[in-house]
Amino acid sequence: MRSRTLALAVLLGLLPVGAARADENTPSAAQVQAAQQTAARRSGQAEAATRALAAAQASAQALDVRAEQAVERHNGAVLHQQQAEARAAQARRTAATAAATADAARTAAAALAAAQYRGDVRPGLAGLAGLLSVRDLHAASVRREAVRSVVEETRRVEDTASAASADAGAASAAATLAATAARAATVEVTQAQQQMQAQLTAQRTEVARLAAERTTLLAQLAAAQQTSVELAAVRQQALADAAAKTAAEAARKAALTASDTSPDGASPYRPGDASAAVAFARAQLGRPYVWGGAGPDTYDCSGLTMRSWQRAGVDLPHFAADQFARSTPLSYSRLHPGDLVFWSHDGTPQDIYHVAIYLGDDQMIEAPRTGDVVKVASLWIMGTPNFYARP
CATH class of the missing domain: 1.10.287 (Helix Hairpins)
Structure with missing residues (x-):
């Protein structure tokens, strides 16, 4: 700080006397x-x-x-x-x-x-x-x-x-x-x-x-x-976005690594099934999240996926864990639009608490939480999903 003050004094000394006196608003070293x-x-x-x-x-x-x-x-x-x-x-x-x-x-x-x-x-x-x-x-x-x-x-x-x-x-x-x-x-x-x-x-x-x-x-x-x-x-937002991007890339790499060692028993879609489910889910964008909601105006996570696949001709229960149990498990690398993505608190199918519909390009449609609405979000927004499945 002494060096800064000295530099300021030297600078002022180099100025013409009239200029130095005229600049009465110049801050003092103490003010700086x-x-x-x-x-x-x-x-x-x-x-x-x-x-x-x-x-x-x-x-x-x-x-x-x-x-x-x-x-x-x-x-x-x-x-x-x-x-x-x-x-x-x-x-x-x-x-x-x-x-x-x-x-x-x-x-x-x-x-x-x-x-x-x-x-x-x-x-x-x-x-x-x-x-x-x-x-x-x-x-x-x-x-x-x-x-x-x-x-x-x-x-x-x-x-x-x-x-x-x-x-x-x-x-x-x-x-x-x-x-x-x-x-x-x-x-x-x-x-x-x-x-x-x-x-x-x-x-x-x-x-x-x-x-x-x-x-x-x-x-x-x-x-x-x-x-x-x-x-x-x-x-501040740039720092947060950079951290989120780093976390998303790490989650994607973890999912790809798991895909290399995971068995894949995925069954093919019947024509129109997935597109009908995705189209229905897209039509619900902006509708509010409500606990126990299953349409037509409000949804929770499993209520949205149930109604979406119901439109595609597949009956699923209003319960995320049972939706996984009634679907065919597959790996991240085999995901197609319309597939279901699940998160579990302890990593077991019995403790699944959230489900969303995959859109492709690492995007999904979800009914996230109270106070929010049905929306498109990054697949990695909640970390690496625990399970993927095809109804």
């Missing part, structure tokens, strides 16, 4: 030093604010992942509840049919007993009429044997029907309990979902506050450095 200290302090504050904002954004992104996990757990619980209730309804229908069969068997047995008492037979036993009308001892023995055989067969049918009715009743009760448990699970994950939404909303509020604080500090820094807020913001 103070300005430099102010700029340095503002720069440090801006950098600290940038770090705090980045940390808050990272926290929000982590909450986004947890929120999507909550959404998919909710979707899975709803799907399982629907399946359990369908099984319970079928079990009740089976129980009712079995009970009706048992009642019919008991009615048949009662009718046979009445026929024996009266000495005649029911229409269904008309084939035994000749035997039952014979008078001699041998015929009577045959008659008794025939009646006994019919009685035993009727009793067997009745017993079987009663057992089937009891089994069906037990199955119905078990299915009803399962459906009740599924409904309770749905309520539980819905509550967890709501709690996660509250946390995410609070975190987004904190991100907005830190972003505003950072903008103020950048403005102060720009003033201290005699530059513009726009220039400072552009520089």
Whole structure:
């Protein structure tokens, strides 16, 4: 700093006396030093604010992942509840049919007993009429044997029907309990979902506050450095973009490396399937993300992919993990437009929490998160996908 002051003094000494006196606005060495200290302090504050904002954004992104996990757990619980209730309804229908069969068997047995008492037979036993009308001892023995055989067969049918009715009743009760448990699970994950939404909303509020604080500090820094807020913001954005580009390239290389060693069992498309799915997804661009949304005006991630492939004639459940289970896995190098791309929290298919539709050229269409809309994004925006599959 002494050298700068000395240089300034030498420079002033070289100027004509009149010029030096005329330039009364020339800053003193102390003023220059103070300005430099102010700029340095503002720069440090801006950098600290940038770090705090980045940390808050990272926290929000982590909450986004947890929120999507909550959404998919909710979707899975709803799907399982629907399946359990369908099984319970079928079990009740089976129980009712079995009970009706048992009642019919008991009615048949009662009718046979009445026929024996009266000495005649029911229409269904008309084939035994000749035997039952014979008078001699041998015929009577045959008659008794025939009646006994019919009685035993009727009793067997009745017993079987009663057992089937009891089994069906037990199955119905078990299915009803399962459906009740599924409904309770749905309520539980819905509550967890709501709690996660509250946390995410609070975190987004904190991100907005830190972003505003950072903008103020950048403005102060720009003033201290005699530059513009726009220039400072552009520089910060350029640094962020460069980091994102580096991360995307690393993710792409990782995907290509995995493709070299991954088995590929991809099946060919039927004509028009993929294009119909992609066209439908494109038509939803700009529609808001809503948890559990499956169209026509709002979507979550698996709701969008479900409806897109439904338009292509393929039925998928509203549950990302099941969408992967019902599709053919493939590698990144074999991706075609329309294929599905999945992310998992722990790298297992069971913990898939996000799904999107591949467009080609490392682009995808996704319904990303609460507060956002269906949009086109980089395939690598969330890091390397865990799974790729073709419905």
